[in-house]
Amino acid sequence: MPFVCRCEPALHARPRRMALPYGTLPQGSKLWLLDLGDLSIDEGEVLSGSTVFPVSAPPVKHKRRELIMISALVLHPKRGLILYDTGTCEDVLTSWGSAALECMPRYWNKEKHSLPAAIAATGNDIKDVKIVVISHLHSDHAGGLEHFIDTDVEVWVHEDELKTAFWSAATGVDTMFNKDYLLIGGRLNWKTFSSEVFTLLPGITLHRCAGHTEGLVIFHLTLPAAGDVIFTADMFHVPENYYQGVPQGTLMRNFYAWKRSRSYIMTLVNNLEARVCFGHDKVCFSNFPLSPAYLE
Numbered sequence: 627m628p629f630v631c632r633c634e635p636a637l638h639a640r641p642r643r644m645a646l647p648y649g650t651l652p653q654g655s656k657l658w659l660l661d662l663g664d665l666s667i668d669e670g671e672v673l674s675g676s677t678v679f680p681v682s683a684p685p686v687k688h689k690r691r692e693l694i695m696i697s698a699l700v701l702h703p704k705r706g707l708i709l710y711d712t713g714t715c716e717d718v719l720t721s722w723g724s725a726a727l728e729c730m731p732r733y734w735n736k737e738k739h740s741l742p743a744a745i746a747a748t749g750n751d752i753k754d755v756k757i758v759v760i761s762h763l764h765s766d767h768a769g770g771l772e773h774f775i776d777t778d779v780e781v782w783v784h785e786d787e788l789k790t791a792f793w794s795a796a797t798g799v800d801t802m803f804n805k806d807y808l809l810i811g812g813r814l815n816w817k818t819f820s821s822e823v824f825t826l827l828p829g830i831t832l833h834r835c836a837g838h839t840e841g842l843v844i845f846h847l848t849l850p851a852a853g854d855v856i857f858t859a860d861m862f863h864v865p866e867n868y869y870q871g872v873p874q875g876t877l878m879r880n881f882y883a884w885k886r887s888r889s890y891i892m893t894l895v896n897n898l899e900a901r902v903c904f905g906h907d908k909v910c911f912s913n914f915p916l917s918p919a920y921l922e
C-alpha cells in the first residue's frame with residue numbers, strides 16, 4: 627500500500643515569513659555600537675577562493691583580513707539595556723588554545739575592548755543589561771556570555787542555533803562553538819524562539835537567516851529618528867559577501883541556505899532603506915557614530 631502522508635500540505639512547504647509590522651522603539655531609545663577588539667584571519671575563511679591560486683602562479687603571501695568584533699547596545703526607556711552579541715571571552719588563551727590563536731590572533735585591550743569596559747564607555751553598566759540576544763553561538767560572538775552566568779539576564783537565541791551548537795560542542799563535530807557556555811547546564815537563562823521572524827519588542831525584530839550557522843539571527847532595529855538599522859552578524863563578514871555575493875570560504879556551513887538568506891536580507895534592506903552593519907567590517911563600522919556617540 628503506498629504511503630499516504632496525512633500532514634497538512636503547508637507543513638511540507640519551506641518556512642514562510644510573514645509580513646509583520648515591525649513597530650518602532652519608543653522615543654528616548656538609544657543605540658551604541660561597541661568595538662570589542664580585532665581578529666586577524668586568513669581571507670579564505672571569509673571569501674571563498676580568495677587564497678586559491680593557479681599552479682603557475684609564483685609563490686604568494688598569505689592574504690589576511692583584519693576583522694573587528696562588534697556588539698550593539700540598545701537603551702530602551704522602559705526595558706533597560708538590551709545587548710546584541712558579546713564578543714570573545716576574556717581569557718582566549720585558556721578557552722581557545724594556542725593553536726587556534728596562532729591561526730586567528732586577537733588584538734584586544736581589556737581596558738577598552740572587554741565587554742564591561744565597552745559598555746562603561748557609553749555611560750552604562752554591564753550589571754544593568756536585562757536582555758542579551760546572540761546572533762549565533764560561535765566563540766567570537768558568544769564568549770562574553772561569561773559575564774551573565776548565574777544571573778537572571780535573559781539570553782535569547784534561535785532554537786535551532788542552540789540545538790545545533792549544543793550538539794556540535796558535545797560531539798566535537800564543529801569546534802567553532804564554545805563548550806564553555808553550552809555545556810554548563812542551567813547557569814545561563816536561555817530563551818529561545820522557533821519562528822523565522824520574531825518580535826522581541828516593538829522595534830526590535832529578529833530574523834532567522836541560516837547559512838553561516840543553522841540558526842543565525844540578524845538584529846533589526848527601528849529607531850524613532852534614525853529609522854531601520856540591521857546588524858547582519860556573520861551572514862556577511864565583509865562587504866563582498868553582501869554586495870558581490872561572494873560566499874564565505876571555510877566558515878560557510880550551508881551554501882544554499884546562505885544564498886536564500888542573502889536574498890531575503892537584501893530585499894529587507896532595500897524595502898526599508900535600512901542602514902546595514904556587517905559582522906566584522908571595519909569600514910562599515912566606522913560609518914556609524916563612534917561610541918560614546920549614539921543613534922536615536
Ligand SMILES: [Zn+2]
Nearest residue numbers: 766767860905
Ligand atoms: Zn564572527
